[in-house]
Amino acid sequence: xxxxxxxxxxxxxxxxxxxxxxxxxxxxxxxxxxxxxxxxxxxxxxxxxxxxxxxxxxxxxxxxxxxxxxxxxxxxxxxxxxxxxxxxxxxxxxxxxxxxxxxxxxxxxxxxxxxxxxxxxxxxxxxxxxxxxxxxxxxxxxxxxxxxxxxxxxxxxxxxxxxxxxxxxxxxxxxxxxxxxxxxxxxxxxxxxxxxxxxxxxxxxxxxxxxxxxxxxxxxxxxxxxxxxxxxxxxxxxxxxxxxxxxxxxxxxxxxxxxxxxxxxxxxxxxxxxxxxxxxxxxxxxxxxxxxxxxxxxxxxxxxxxxxxxxxxxxxxxxxxxxxxxxxxxxxxxxxxxxxxxxxxxxxxxxxxxxxxxxxxxxxxxxxxxxxxxxxxxxxxxxxxxxxxxxxxxxxxxxxxxxxxxxxxxxxxxxxxxxxxxxxxxxxxxxxxxxxxxxxxxxxxxxxxxxxxxxxxxxxxx
Amino acid sequence: xxxxxxxxxxxxxxxxxxxxxxxxxxxxxxxxxxxxxxxxxxxxxxxxxxxxxxxxxxxxxxxxxxxxxxxxxxxxxxxxxxxxxxxxxxxxxxxxxxxxxxxxxxxxxxxxxxxxxxxxxxxxxxxxxxxxxxxxxx
Numbered sequence: 313x314x315x316x317x318x319x320x321x322x323x324x325x326x327x328x329x330x331x332x333x334x335x336x337x338x339x340x341x342x343x344x345x346x347x348x349x350x351x352x353x354x355x356x357x358x359x360x361x362x363x364x365x366x367x368x369x370x371x372x373x374x375x376x377x378x379x380x381x382x383x384x385x386x387x388x389x390x391x392x393x394x395x396x397x398x399x400x401x402x403x404x405x406x407x408x409x410x411x412x413x414x415x416x417x418x419x420x421x422x423x424x425x426x427x428x429x430x431x432x433x434x435x436x437x438x439x440x441x442x443x444x445x446x447x448x449x450x451x452x453x454x455x456x457x458x459x460x461x462x463x464x465x466x467x468x469x470x471x472x473x474x475x476x477x478x479x480x481x482x483x484x485x486x487x488x489x490x491x492x493x494x495x496x497x498x499x500x501x502x503x504x505x506x507x508x509x510x511x512x513x514x515x516x517x518x519x520x521x522x523x524x525x526x527x528x529x530x531x532x533x534x535x536x537x538x539x540x541x542x543x544x545x546x547x548x549x550x551x552x553x554x555x556x557x558x559x560x561x562x563x564x565x566x567x568x569x570x571x572x573x574x575x576x577x578x579x580x581x582x583x584x585x586x587x588x589x590x591x592x593x594x595x596x597x598x599x600x601x602x603x604x605x606x607x608x609x610x611x612x613x614x615x616x617x618x619x620x621x622x623x624x625x626x627x628x629x630x631x632x633x634x635x636x637x638x639x640x641x642x643x644x645x646x647x648x649x650x651x652x653x654x655x656x657x658x659x660x661x662x663x664x665x666x667x668x669x670x671x672x673x674x675x676x677x678x679x680x681x682x683x684x685x686x687x688x689x690x691x692x693x694x695x696x697x698x699x700x701x702x703x704x705x706x707x708x709x710x711x712x713x714x715x716x717x718x719x720x721x722x723x724x725x726x727x728x729x730x731x732x733x734x735x736x737x738x739x740x741x742x743x744x745x746x747x748x749x750x751x752x753x754x755x756x757x758x759x760x761x762x763x764x765x766x767x768x769x770x771x772x773x774x
Numbered sequence: 775x776x777x778x779x780x781x782x783x784x785x786x787x788x789x790x791x792x793x794x795x796x797x798x799x800x801x802x803x804x805x806x807x808x809x810x811x812x813x814x815x816x817x818x819x820x821x822x823x824x825x826x827x828x829x830x831x832x833x834x835x836x837x838x839x840x841x842x843x844x845x846x847x848x849x850x851x852x853x854x855x856x857x858x859x860x861x862x863x864x865x866x867x868x869x870x871x872x873x874x875x876x877x878x879x880x881x882x883x884x885x886x887x888x889x890x891x892x893x894x895x896x897x898x899x900x901x902x903x904x905x906x907x908x909x910x911x912x
Contacts, residue, residue: 479887482816534826639819647826676817683822687830735830737862738812738821747814750891 401624410641428622434591447604457605483754495762530685592663687735788881
């Protein structure tokens with residue numbers, strides 16, 4: 313017989329031996345080693361009831377050939393789900409904590425720990441709503457998530473992560489997941505178009521909101537924010553802990569200013585919020601098919617995914633934090649903070665209403681909005697009428713500047729127009745369209761690919 | 775007669791080959807190296823990190839420095855190079871800057887798949903749309 317590789321191998325072998333011992337000379341009973349898994353569990357439990365033997369501890373024994381296949385498939389499914397989680401941990405830690413680690417505020421180990429904790433909190437509280445949407449609502453019949461189908465869906469999601477990492481073309485894992493599941497739903501005639509329509513609508517609306525929020529910030533508030541955020545790292549540890557008294561007393565380290573402390577706290581908090589938002593929206597990408605099919609229980613699934621994310625955060629994320637090749641981490645600190653905040657808030661809001669959010673697209677549109685808003689700031693210097701209309705905004709920024717220590721802040725529209733030669737050239741609609749189109753290629757391939765695979769590969773039987 | 779040559783460069787080997795070709799083929803011509811910064815990247819982070827800078831020109835020049843350093847190393851001490859920084863879409867910036875030159879010498883393609891996907895084939899676009907003759911170097 314085949315040997316199962318479950319972690320409870322000892323128990324299984326013990327149980328198998330018990331079954332054999334039980335069988336004794338009872339030739340009439342079907343040999344449990346040859347029946348299929350589902351009938352096996354029934355047969356064994358019946359026998360147990362009949363003989364009254366309490367020796368068999370496990371009912372659902374993976375000892376027959378069919379049972380082994382199912383167990384093996386579940387094991388593969390969990391491993392693929394963990395692979396997805398591992399990659400999410402690796403790729404999210406960089407954008408979330410890159411600025412904090414880059415500024416020398418926290419170590420990579422602390423970043424990984426914060427990532428794991430915040431991801432888990434996000435996944436446990438809000439993330440399950442997205443798991444429900446993807447695993448149970450997007451398709452009218454969750455039974456289509458057979459183990460082979462679930463593994464295939466997870467394969468497409470893994471492919472998106474792989475392409476993003478290797479070719480440097482980021483693809484939203486959530487969009488890819490929805491695409492693959494939609495492909496499965498289409499092939500088996502079980503796609504809920506109302507849910508799909510709602511998701512796609514939010515995919516269009518959320519990036520537009522992100523663009524305009526960031527554009528307003530870039531145009532009216534960036535200069536002020538930049539002055540406030542300016543993090544000047546001092547020598548020595550950030551805080552010192554005095555353990556001589558009854559209670560340890562935490563005080564600022566030598567040279568740590570109050571402002572630096574606040575800035576540091578902000579940068580780390582924003583990393584935590586991003587990790588939290590990733591947990592709310594990404595946990596579903598790893599486990600939704602397995603939970604939807606009932607192969608995994610929701611809480612078990614979330615814990616498995618979070619462990620995998622943690623492993624990714626503590627291992628490959630060290631490398632991604634090193635290279636800082638990521639476009640988001642390459643942004644100036646203030647810009648990174650604005651983009652992270654706007655994107656994280658949008659992603660968390662969408663997750664809260666059960667919508668899988670496309671972080672990649674939202675973040676990109678937020679980056680473009682911020683840059684475009686900032687690049688167009690001088691238009692008012694040359695166009696007097698608009699300048700007058702924007703008088704209110706000018707007062708707001710002026711009052712911000714009054715609070716700020718240090719340099720005087722030029723009023724909006726009074727920065728030297730020569731400083732910004734053709735910055736608006738950086739953002740033309742065709743470039744933007746091309747970038748966004750690129751980000752949709754992998755989800756599109758996954759949708760079409762999943763449909764073709766599930767429709768025409770006979771194994772799946774749809 | 776070719777007396778003013780524009781060589782648009784990125785950080786690819788093809789761009790270096792284009793510069794070598796231009797220098798050796800037109801030994802007496804005045805060569806200008808153009809590097810375009812802030813083009814499309816996967817999250818558009820390049821463009822935005824330039825756009826938010828207080829002094830966009832200085833930020834762009836700083837970004838372009840490594841490419842110009844490579845170009846100067848290739849040209850050596852006995853050949854003078856003029857450098858120009860462009861912003862935004864490479865193909866568009868190259869075509870805009872082509873005025874006043876006799877010839878564009880450009881590398882056939884850049885290094886990374888991502889940049890080819892995001893920017894398209896810059897050499898092809900330039901060859902199609904430029905107002906002056908274009909030589910593509912492999």
